[in-house]
Amino acid sequence: MAENEHVLLRHREIPDLDNLVVYREHNGFKAFEKAVTQMQPAEVTEEVKASGLRGRGGAGFPTGLKWSLIDAKSWPHYVVANADESEPGTFKDREIMEGNPYQFLEGVAICAYAIQAHAAYIYLRGEFWQIAVKLDGQIAAMEAAGLLGQNLFGADYSLKIFTHLGAGAYICGEESAMLESLEGKLGMPRLRPPFPPSFGLYGKPTVVNNVETLANVPPIIERGANWYRTNGTEKSPGTKIFSLSGCVNKPGNYELPLGTTFRHLIFECGGGIPEGRSIKAIMAAGASSSLITANDQALDTPMDYESVPSVGGQLGSASVIIIDDSISIPWLINKTVHFFRHESCGKCTPCREGTYWMSHLTERIVKRTAKTEDVALLYDVASQMRGKCLCALGEFSIEAVRSGIDRFRSDFDLTVGASVVSADQEKLTKDE
Amino acid sequence: MLERKYLAEKYAQEIQAILEKYPSDRRQSAVMPLLYLAQRDKMYVSREDILEIGEILGITSTEVASLIGFYTLYYDQPKGVYRIQVCVDLPCALRGAEKFLTELCDRLGIQPGETTPDGLIAIEPVMCLAACDKAPMFQVQSGAGLTYHENQTVENALSLIEQLRRDAAGRRVAGHERGRDANG
CATH class of the missing domain: 3.40.30.10 (Glutaredoxin)
Known part of the structure; x- marks a missing residue:
């Protein structure tokens, strides 16, 4: 890919792309028309499958496969676009919806056609109120232009798209909690299985896809799966928007082929670390990340779904937070633990109690009132939560804690005083 | 039985538009937009609003009130315009x-x-x-x-x-x- 060619952030080259006329001048809605007039729904799904597109919300699940799992014996079907973007460090869906909203909306429409849904909901976090107002106007413009409504393109297919605002709950980004919230209930995760493709909104088969995932769909249908695979790696094809933040000179969104190295993102795109400091750690998946030690091996690791785990992290939604050598890791995990404690929905005990007790311990550690055994206790609480939570919120809340203690232990020794403790360290090693 | 029709009268058109977004047998979905509507004038949802929203949607006032507690952008007390x-x-x-x-x-x-x-x-x-x-x-x-x-x-x-x-x-x-x- 040419360094500056954007597939998703095309508004950076094309002014006023959030205007329907301009979007259509740049091939807008050609893919949707092609799908509805020239392709069977299953062919659309097959093309997306062949592209290798993987969900951009964090899990990296194959998008076409998800669509193909939709239960054809139960109707109606729904599409729910996950625009709840709330992971600390993630701000990519916002830029897509603000700058290139019609590509996202076209993706929603194509997905709806592929699973023969006649209604799609866009669930936006409540804080995206301004974006929702704009999207409502853009949806109205599509209706006026005959791109939504009855008998689209003369075919026997109809579709409506609606926005729905959340109200400040991170957990609603978890797909089953989002569906509960959209049904007017508390946003708490469901016990799964069944998964949304068989039991989703109102108990009906539903595809829940992230905004960025859906924005990838129109170019795949327009230009084909083979073209799509010219970017990225074999198992992680396409481009990805990396939200770069924290201790870096030029934070922002960078759309790059999957498989680009951390070093390229941080130093070429992001202009390196401010004030001549050196990089200490990388959180590749926002507050849900483990802390990757930022050595040469890590910096030269390709950012794709397969490679990041090799340096002890996850790509997640590619919200890359940079930590420099002035930052204390206990301070950092106190931040992330407080976030998860605040956002825990309270439904399952390991997460509700675990985040609560972790926050007490991290608070004590940063206030230097911790006892020497408190670091080991914190590690113990985090480890006991592992594999026992109802959803990923609880599971991810321990990532920074465990990796922080494992990989930056000396930071904790400074905080609780010199007397901590080889005995603790031995215990920690044994637990591993 | 509640006789209050404050929201229903003041925001008749908007309530209609909100309800039309959801299947007619799934009115509960409208509770979040209705809470924003109730909050528009005074930046909190009053007890009367809660009862009226429950009436409009056919759900209990407890169900409505629980959402105010769960979601951080709703308030049941005045605090700052x-x-x-x-x-x-x-x-x-x-x-x-x-x-x-x-x-x-x-x-x-x-x-x-x-x-x-x-x-x-x-x-x-x-x-x-x-x-x-x-x-x-x-x-x-x-x-x-x-x-x-x-x-x-x-x-x-x-x-x-x-x-x-x-x-x-x-x-x-x-x-x-x-x-x-x-x-x-």
């Missing part, structure tokens, strides 16, 4: 958001979480707002909605607050002239 919500989560904190919050509160003579003595401006630390590259930043929540303010300094936050105070004074005069009881 404008809520200035400063993100102090990790990425913003790495870019000076905590210092920004402290200085802003110092200049206003209040603590984080408190409201200015005129009852207009509440300053609150909040969780991530998806603007991590443009910290310090905050959102202003009022009954009319939410607006983002990015790459902020204490000085321009203070001048925005002055503007909000002028807006509020203007609205009070206009409201008084219409003889409207804002508390329904």
